Amino acid sequence: MTRIDALRAVYDRLEPCAVVTIMGAVAAELQSIGHRQNFFYLQHAMGLASSVGLGIALSRPSVPVVVLDGDGSVLMNLGGLTTLARYRPRNLLHVVFDNESLLSVGGFPTATSTGTNLAAIAAAAGIPRTAAVNDLEAFVTEFDDAQRARELTTIVAKVDAIGPAAFVTDLELLENRFQFQRHLQTR
Amino acid sequence: MPVSAANSAILFDALKDCGVRLMSALPETWLVHLIRMADDDPDVTLVRLAKEEEGVGISMGAHLAGVKSAMLMQNHGFLASVNGIVSGAQLFRVPLLMLISDRGSFGERDPWQTEGGAVTEPVLAALRIPVMRLDDPARVPQRIREAQTLADSSNRPVALLLTRDLMWEDA
Numbered sequence: 001m002t003r004i005d006a007l008r009a010v011y012d013r014l015e016p017c018a019v020v021t022i023m024g025a026v027a028a029e030l031q032s033i034g035h036r037q038n039f040f041y042l043q044h045a046m047g048l049a050s051s052v053g054l055g056i057a058l059s060r061p062s063v064p065v066v067v068l069d070g071d072g073s074v075l076m077n078l079g080g081l082t083t084l085a086r087y088r089p090r091n092l093l094h095v096v097f098d099n100e101s102l103l104s105v106g107g108f109p110t111a112t113s114t115g116t117n118l119a120a121i122a123a124a125a126g127i128p129r130t131a132a133v134n135d136l137e138a139f140v141t142e143f144d145d146a147q148r149a150r151e152l153t154t155i156v157a158k159v160d161a162i163g164p165a166a167f168v169t170d171l172e173l174l175e176n177r178f179q180f181q182r183h184l185q186t187r
Numbered sequence: 188m189p190v191s192a193a194n195s196a197i198l199f200d201a202l203k204d205c206g207v208r209l210m211s212a213l214p215e216t217w218l219v220h221l222i223r224m225a226d227d228d229p230d231v232t233l234v235r236l237a238k239e240e241e242g243v244g245i246s247m248g249a250h251l252a253g254v255k256s257a258m259l260m261q262n263h264g265f266l267a268s269v270n271g272i273v274s275g276a277q278l279f280r281v282p283l284l285m286l287i288s289d290r291g292s293f294g295e296r297d298p299w300q301t302e303g304g305a306v307t308e309p310v311l312a313a314l315r316i317p318v319m320r321l322d323d324p325a326r327v328p329q330r331i332r333e334a335q336t337l338a339d340s341s342n343r344p345v346a347l348l349l350t351r352d353l354m355w356e357d358a
Contacts, residue, residue, distance in 0.1 A: 048244030055248020077238030
């Protein structure tokens with residue numbers, strides 16, 4: 001499964017959600033499918049996308065929040081999984097695209113390439129629903145099940161270590177940030 | 188416990204009066220009363236962290252969602268948060284109201300606090316974070332209000348140092 005195919009498969013389902021992505025390939029690929037005002041790309045602050053998602057989810061319980069995370073980022077904030085689990089907002093879906101590498105900086109292998117199991121870590125941290133998927137069909141099924149379950153879920157999706165040719169887009173960081181805030185506060 | 192419950196209550200009430208409705212925290216001796224007050228108050232969401240840098244992300248999310256927040260931490264927690272502050276809050280121009288217990292300054296008896304105490308203000312200065320020391324309880328409400336006003340108008344982090352004079356009763 002490629003990450004961009006996974007993003008395409010759930011793109012329409014993101015419309016009613018507040019979406020927070022990590023930097024690099026995830027942000028560039030989601031923008032390439034089509035930027036929307038409800039997408040916030042956390043370009044940097046590695047590891048904190050799930051924390052930003054938690055802050056939104058706790059502040060706006062009626063808004064479904066989707067975090068599009070990655071293995072390298074999650075590994076930088078494993079403690080954050082325990083905080084997610086502690087407050088387990090029902091409106092938060094945490095997707096981790098695991099390509100077993102730090103692709104954006106040259107493809108160096110992360111610990112998930114040598115056996116670290118992020119879905120098991122999430123479950124052991126206390127995340128009430130977790131899933132590990134390897135193909136597109138299973139990913140979409142788990143995504144839909146999670147949205148229906150209305151319970152904090154972490155889905156770890158194994159994806160190929162390929163990404164876009166470039167990571168910088170023509171959307172300014174602050175343009176995105178203020179647009180997202182305005183969108184979130186007027187809905 | 189010689190941590191001042193009365194001054195902790197002044198701090199907590201001042202934060203609430205400013206509209207703060209979410210507080211993130213990691214336990215630290217000087218903050219015990221403040222954290223308990225946040226936990227007991229149904230109008231405040233307390234988020235207990237594993238590491239303080241998470242609090243930067245949580246406050247960013249809360250701000251984008253329209254909720255005022257504050258971070259309660261020790262100065263070592265501030266030092267542990269620096270990347271998030273720079274590449275999160277500063278890069279994306281998000282106000283942060285940081286209340287930092289100023290351990291390791293004059294009067295500190297714990298050897299392990301002393302290095303952090305010596306570098307806290309220089310690091311704040313290097314990050315261009317406006318800082319004010321809270322030492323007089325009578326001025327706490329005004330200074331918290333002014334700190335939040337500057338954070339909101341500048342869309343940047345601000346820091347208030349909780350000093351020994353304010354937090355410790357037998358100093």
